[in-house]
Amino acid sequence: MTEYSRKQEALDYHAKPKPGKLAISVTKPFTTYGELSLAYTPGVAEPVKAIRDDPEDAYRYTSKGNLVAVISNGTAVLGLGDTGALASKPVMEGKAVLFKKFADVNVFDIEVDADDPADFIDTVERIAPTFGGINLEDIAAPHCFEIEAALIERLDIPVFHDDQHGTAIIVAAGLINALELQGKTLADARIVCMGAGAAGVASMKLLLEMGAQLDNVFMCDRRGVIHADRDDLSEHKAQFATKTDLRSVDDAIAQADVFIGLSGPDTVSKEQIATMPARPIVFALSNPTPEISPEDARSVRDDLIMATGRSDYPNQINNVLGFPYIFRGALDVRARRINMAMCVAAARAMGELARQPVPNSVLEAHEQREMAFGPDYIVPSPFDPRLIDYIPPAVARAAVDTGVARTEYPSHYPQPVVETDRD
Incomplete structure (x- = not known):
């Protein structure tokens, strides 16, 4: 296989039949008007109130407990160096596929346009309530040390670079x-x-x-x-x-x-x-x-x-x-x-x-x-x-x-x- 054909095979894999490697699926019945009323208003108000009263109930009533954020700013992507946040997305999607395939862990891949560690830390801290864990990826040293240490200190979920x-x-x-x-x-x-x-x-x-x-x-x-x-x-x-x-x-x-x-x-x-x-x-x-x-x-x-x-x-x-x-x-x-x-x-x-x-x-x-x-x-x-x-x-x-x-x-x-x- 030539270098060109290998390159084209990789591009076709990511482009066809649908762009990317991830999709979101619905996990509960959603075929009747009654199920709609449970999934959204008015039924959804009940878990909202339960979580308001006891935040630990988020693990019981939402996907938080099996949801990891794979997050990068694209400053050290593979051996390619600083590609920028957007160009890191194929790698983060790939990471998500591995999480799901091997351990049935759901992932949102998140690419943060922030070279400054303080900005990156602030962004991740603010979105962290969504997740049961944070997987940091492809962040250049020495900023990766500062970012991980700060997030471990500030968050009460696993942060793992x-x-x-x-x-x-x-x-x-x-x-x-x-x-x-x-x-x-x-x-x-x-x-x-x-x-x-x-x-x-x-x-x-x-x-x-x-x-x-x-x-x-x-x-x-x-x-x-x-x-x-x-x-x-x-x-x-x-x-x-x-x-x-x-x-x-x-x-x-x-x-x-x-x-x-x-x-x-x-x-x-x-x-x-x-x-x-x-x-x-x-x-x-x-x-x-x-x-x-x-x-x-x-x-x-x-x-x-x-x-x-x-x-x-x-x-x-x-x-x-x-x-x-x-x-x-x-x-x-x-x-x-x-x-x-x-x-x-x-x-x-x-x-x-x-x-x-x-x-x-x-x-x-x-x-x-x-x-x-x-x-x-x-x-x-x-x-x-x-x-x-x-x-x-x-x-x-x-x-x-x-x-x-x-x-x-x-x-x-x-x-x-x-x-x-x-x-």
């Missing part, structure tokens, strides 16, 4: 499994993270929460290793400034058990990968072009475990493994926020699922005769139907246990998978 925490959860799930396969532990592993943006910061924070040691984490930006003697660090980078003599990326990678790339294409060489200690782990997650291709990495190392963000290689670090199910669990207990314990629970449940026998439906989706936990299968397939049984219960239980849930653990849920702390 998927580019930060969604990526972090999948990275953590895969890394736990890769480390075990390589005979290493998170507590002892030396980790280099190339890229100090939203995903890099969130990923390292989650790994530290799960047992990594700050002295073993070396975050790198364009100037090299982020260390305690630098005087040019933002507050988000400064929290990873370790006391170390390492200065260059070359020096850091040569001592790293784990390399996590969340930066840009072709930024790591074969020579650098060759210097890593025995049984290295390489997550080259720049998409669509990784920091180093699997072919180049394997040409110099036959003992590595590798992951990318691409679907045409094994071990795709794909956010669709996380956000639909994380919100499903949070919504089902009416959580006020998605906290660190819920993120840890999601990562551990996801990692545990990858260890289970792969069902035939997954083999068929991948057109494979055999797939099993191992160096080429460290995270579950997005087509694994058991994701809905593993992740939402774990997230819901963590929400209840940490006091951010408004309801009890749902009686229809299975007991969450208990993950033994292998670290």
Whole structure:
């Protein structure tokens, strides 16, 4: 297929037979005059009065409890950069499709024309009563940190920046499994993270929460290793400034058990990968072009475990493994926020699922005769139907246990998978 035909296929998919990927459906009977009087005036006045008297009744009488806003200002869309709010709409609609397909969560996609963080925060705060949760998407750093922190503080529903925490959860799930396969532990592993943006910061924070040691984490930006003697660090980078003599990326990678790339294409060489200690782990997650291709990495190392963000290689670090199910669990207990314990629970449940026998439906989706936990299968397939049984219960239980849930653990849920702390 030529580049032109691929482009036209994508455009036709979005344009035909109707523009876009979303529609709204009616969920109640609406065929008689009596049903009209219930759906609208005068019957609709009764739930209005109930919610006026008890705002929690909005979860009982409206779609709020299963409705998420996917919101962007279009300042960091895919790998395209600042496309503007309107041009981000196809991506936000796509996100909505994934929410609905994988976890039956309804979505309104909202594109906010606001480059100023204060304007964006104010807009989202004002429309928040409509929703049970807010998924922030494709917002450039460093504004994304300010926006998320302000909205978490101001709102009493979950606010989740998927580019930060969604990526972090999948990275953590895969890394736990890769480390075990390589005979290493998170507590002892030396980790280099190339890229100090939203995903890099969130990923390292989650790994530290799960047992990594700050002295073993070396975050790198364009100037090299982020260390305690630098005087040019933002507050988000400064929290990873370790006391170390390492200065260059070359020096850091040569001592790293784990390399996590969340930066840009072709930024790591074969020579650098060759210097890593025995049984290295390489997550080259720049998409669509990784920091180093699997072919180049394997040409110099036959003992590595590798992951990318691409679907045409094994071990795709794909956010669709996380956000639909994380919100499903949070919504089902009416959580006020998605906290660190819920993120840890999601990562551990996801990692545990990858260890289970792969069902035939997954083999068929991948057109494979055999797939099993191992160096080429460290995270579950997005087509694994058991994701809905593993992740939402774990997230819901963590929400209840940490006091951010408004309801009890749902009686229809299975007991969450208990993950033994292998670290």
